[in-house]
Amino acid sequence: MDFQSITFYFFATVLVASALGVITARNPVHAALLLVLAFFTCAGLWLLLQAEFLAITLVLVYVGAVMVLFLFVVMMLDINLDRMREGFWKWFPFGALLALVMLAEISMVLMGRKFSADQIPTPPLRAADYSNTKELGRLIYTEYVYAFELAAVILLVAIVAAIALTLRRRVGPRFMEPSEQVKVKRSDRVRMVSMPSEKKE
Amino acid sequence: MEYAQQLFGQFFGADWGSALFSLTKNLVLILAIVLPLLLSVAYLTLAERKIIAFMQIRVGPNRVTLFGIPWLAGWGQPMADAVKALMKEIIIPNGANKFLFIMAPILTIAPALAAWAVVPFSPEVVLADINAGLLYILAMTSMGVYGVIIAGWASNSKYAFIGAMRCAAQVVSYELAMGFALVCVLMMSHSLNLGDIVKGQEGGSFVNWYLIPLFPMFLVYFISGVAETNRAPFDVAEGESEIVAGFHVEYSGMAFTVFFLAEYSNMILVATLASLIFLGGWLPPFDIAPFTMIPGFIWLLLKIAFLLFFFLWFRATFPRYRYDQIMRLGWKVFIPMTLVWIVLLGSVMQLPASVLGSFPLNLWFH
Numbered sequence: 001m002d003f004q005s006i007t008f009y010f011f012a013t014v015l016v017a018s019a020l021g022v023i024t025a026r027n028p029v030h031a032a033l034l035l036v037l038a039f040f041t042c043a044g045l046w047l048l049l050q051a052e053f054l055a056i057t058l059v060l061v062y063v064g065a066v067m068v069l070f071l072f073v074v075m076m077l078d079i080n081l082d083r084m085r086e087g088f089w090k091w092f093p094f095g096a097l098l099a100l101v102m103l104a105e106i107s108m109v110l111m112g113r114k115f116s117a118d119q120i121p122t123p124p125l126r127a128a129d130y131s132n133t134k135e136l137g138r139l140i141y142t143e144y145v146y147a148f149e150l151a152a153v154i155l156l157v158a159i160v161a162a163i164a165l166t167l168r169r170r171v172g173p174r175f176m177e178p179s180e181q182v183k184v185k186r187s188d189r190v191r192m193v194s195m196p197s198e199k200k201e
Numbered sequence: 202m203e204y205a206q207q208l209f210g211q212f213f214g215a216d217w218g219s220a221l222f223s224l225t226k227n228l229v230l231i232l233a234i235v236l237p238l239l240l241s242v243a244y245l246t247l248a249e250r251k252i253i254a255f256m257q258i259r260v261g262p263n264r265v266t267l268f269g270i271p272w273l274a275g276w277g278q279p280m281a282d283a284v285k286a287l288m289k290e291i292i293i294p295n296g297a298n299k300f301l302f303i304m305a306p307i308l309t310i311a312p313a314l315a316a317w318a319v320v321p322f323s324p325e326v327v328l329a330d331i332n333a334g335l336l337y338i339l340a341m342t343s344m345g346v347y348g349v350i351i352a353g354w355a356s357n358s359k360y361a362f363i364g365a366m367r368c369a370a371q372v373v374s375y376e377l378a379m380g381f382a383l384v385c386v387l388m389m390s391h392s393l394n395l396g397d398i399v400k401g402q403e404g405g406s407f408v409n410w411y412l413i414p415l416f417p418m419f420l421v422y423f424i425s426g427v428a429e430t431n432r433a434p435f436d437v438a439e440g441e442s443e444i445v446a447g448f449h450v451e452y453s454g455m456a457f458t459v460f461f462l463a464e465y466s467n468m469i470l471v472a473t474l475a476s477l478i479f480l481g482g483w484l485p486p487f488d489i490a491p492f493t494m495i496p497g498f499i500w501l502l503l504k505i506a507f508l509l510f511f512f513l514w515f516r517a518t519f520p521r522y523r524y525d526q527i528m529r530l531g532w533k534v535f536i537p538m539t540l541v542w543i544v545l546l547g548s549v550m551q552l553p554a555s556v557l558g559s560f561p562l563n564l565w566f567h
Contacts, residue, residue, distance in 0.1 A: 003220035029354060033301075036347065056336045064343025065373050068350065072369045075354050075362070131332045133393055 008048055015041040028074045032067065039063050050126055053133040230328050234317050242465040243279035249513045251275065256517040289454030294357060297451065301355035306452070306459035309348025313463040316341035316470055321396045323483050323497045334395045335383060338474065339376075342429065345467065346372040349431075349438060349448045352460070356451040364447025367524060368438035372429055374531035379425040381539035382418040385546055386411055386478050389565060395474075399482035404564065406488060410481040414565045418542055419479045421535050423508070426471035428527070430464060432512055434519035435527060442521075468512050469505065476504035 018041065021034040039062045046055035113119065140148050209225070210218035247262065254261030265277035293302055319334035321327035331337060346369060353365020387393060389411060390401035402410045412419055428435040439447040449460045476482060482504075483497030522530070550557075550566065557566045 003217065033351070052331065052333050053336070056333055056340045059340040060336065060343055064340060064346075065376065068346055068369050068373050071350055071354075072366065075350075075366070133333055133336075 004048065008045070011041045011044040011048070015045065028077065029071065032071050032074050035070075036063055036067050039067065051132060053136055227328070231318075234328060235314055238314070238317065238466055238469065239462065241469060242462055243283065245465050245469065245509065246282070246461075247275065247279050248509075249516070250278075252510070252513045253517045256514075283458070286455055286458040291454045291456050292451075294451045296357040298355040298357070301351050302451075303456070305348050305352035305355055306456045306463070307348075308351060309345055309463040310459050310466075312341045312344035312348075313466045313470065317466075319395060320470075320473055321399070321477070321482070322501060324396065324400075326498075327396060330394070330396060333393045335387070335393045335398070335478075338395075338470075339380060339383070342467065342470070343372075343376055345463065348460070348463065352452070353448040356448075358451050360444040360446070360450045361448050363444050364438045364440065364450070367440075368431060368448060371431075371435065371437065371527055371531075374528060375425040375428040375535075378421055378531055378535035378539055379429060381536065381543065382415075382422040382425065383478070385415050385418045385539070385542055388543070388546055388550065389415070395477055395482075398478050399484065401567075402481045403484060404567075407481065407486040409564050410479065410484070411565070412479045412481075415479065415542075415546075417538060419475065421539055422479070423471070423475055423511070425531075425535065426475065427512065427515060428531070430467045430471060430512075432464070432468065433516040434522050436521060437524055437527065440521065468509065472505045472508035472512070473501075475508055476501060480504045480508075 015038055018034045018037040022031050022038060025031040025034060039058060043055040043058045043063075046052075046058065205226075206219070206222050209222035212218065213221050251261040262275045262278040265275065265281045267273040267276045267280075293299055316338045318329045319327065319331055319337050321330070349368045349372075350365045353361040353363075353368070356362070386398060390398040392398055392401070398411075407413075431438045437443075437447075439449075441447075444450070449457055452460065483501045485492035485495065485497070485500050549562070552562075556562065
């Protein structure tokens with residue numbers, strides 16, 4: 001076994017272990033952090049495939065931005081595990097069915113003749129100065145330009161929708177009204193509360 | 202070098218020898234970058250205290266000397282601070298997530314140091330001369346925010362948590378502006394490799410540096426860099442007057458110091474990148490005799506020191522931004538500004554070759 005395969009098996013083991021951790025971890029923050037680890041090791045595997053642009057973009061976009069926002073939300077949640085487990089058996093048949101369909105789809109793709117290893121030609125080893133980034137840029141803006149622009153427009157629509165949903169205009173100006181301030185009485189602002197003193201436990 | 206390689210080959214066999222040799226070689230080279238970096242971090246803290254003291258008409262640290270030499274008074278302060286931090290106890294608060302609490306400082310410092318792998322110090326001196334160098338640095342610096350978020354969450358403290366939340370939103374917002382500012386640089390240099398970007402700025406004098414055609418982008422990049430490193434006036438993640446010390450309020454001793462090291466090495470990284478991609482890196486300001494006699498490495502260091510001075514100056518000068526103002530500056534000022542500049546630059550680059558080849562455009566577009 002040479003150095004490269006050891007690196008591969010190391011990354012692959014960590015990837016599979018952390019991916020399993022994502023779906024088995026009790027704490028959602030742990031699950032999200034394990035997903036970060038999974039993305040990172042996946043980027044390592046892509047680097048081994050000489051796809052350095054995709055690998056770095058995976059880290060930059062998913063690890064650096066998407067998962068940060070994800071963690072942001074997950075950390076804010078107050079999750080009650082008992083309540084989440086309540087409907088387990090009720091939803092189990094549905095979940096099992098979904099899992100079976102996905103399993104069938106994955107095996108159809110992987111077992112199919114078109115994707116078997118001997119059907120896919122081994123990509124040639126590239127020289128060190130071969131720029132993955134340039135090649136991708138050329139393809140995106142020439143051959144796949146319509147698909148690329150379509151994806152961009154869909155994202156733009158999503159951005160506009162998100163802004164439209166959260167846009168709030170202030171009702172009324174933010175000025176002080178001196179006359180109202182002068183008219184204020186003590187009873188409008190201060191409320192006397194009588195609280196019995198608490199005993200030290 | 203070749204002798205050592207042969208030795209490895211004989212010892213471990215041909216296949217393993219070369220792999221282990223490059224591993225050992227890279228480890229030595231990594232140390233050659235990290236040790237001077239940590240030393241400059243130590244002295245950057247001293248410089249910060251001295252400079253801010255000067256601006257506030259104080260003296261600053263002036264007690265601890267080096268080797269007992271009187272005129273080096275104050276120069277031993279970073280060493281004394283390091284020893285003090287090492288001796289202190291690391292307290293893990295009750296109810297904290299122990300594993301993540303310890304991991305957080307490590308996750309902060311590791312990307313901060315890893316980003317230095319692709320930084321060139323002169324045309325030949327670079328650890329990893331990879332094609333997508335700039336992207337790699339962006340990816341690494343965006344990893345740094347995890348340390349802060351995890352620290353805030355694992356501390357099981359409200360102040361720390363608020364600091365982490367502020368930091369997450371701030372860093373993600375300013376990363377976009379930073380990335381767009383760098384896109385302009387990539388458009389001009391046709392390369393993601395930092396060495397090639399510096400070579401694209403060659404041409405005789407400082408007029409050829411990308412600072413001149415991309416001046417607004419330099420401002421956006423540098424200010425975003427200040428925000429990204431959570432330095433004043435963008436230090437709401439720490440905000441010592443509002444949330445005590447923000448995300449590292451529960452940290453003590455060496456664990457706290459590691460956060461500090463990461464912050465300062467990130468500062469140096471931002472200054473280094475800005476001098477490489479906007480200020481011509483190791484190129485002298487004029488390509489004539491007295492300037493060319495100084496080695497390029499010294500020029501790079503001078504530029505880095507110059508930009509670092511701004512970091513310290515900002516801290517002594519500006520009051521802290523309010524949180525909503527930070528968001529407004531990032532999303533409503535910087536990002537539209539960079540987008541307009543990208544379109545403008547793209548249009549200029551589409552001009553006919555005769556226009557691009559004439560003065561003054563021929564200074565930057567080749």
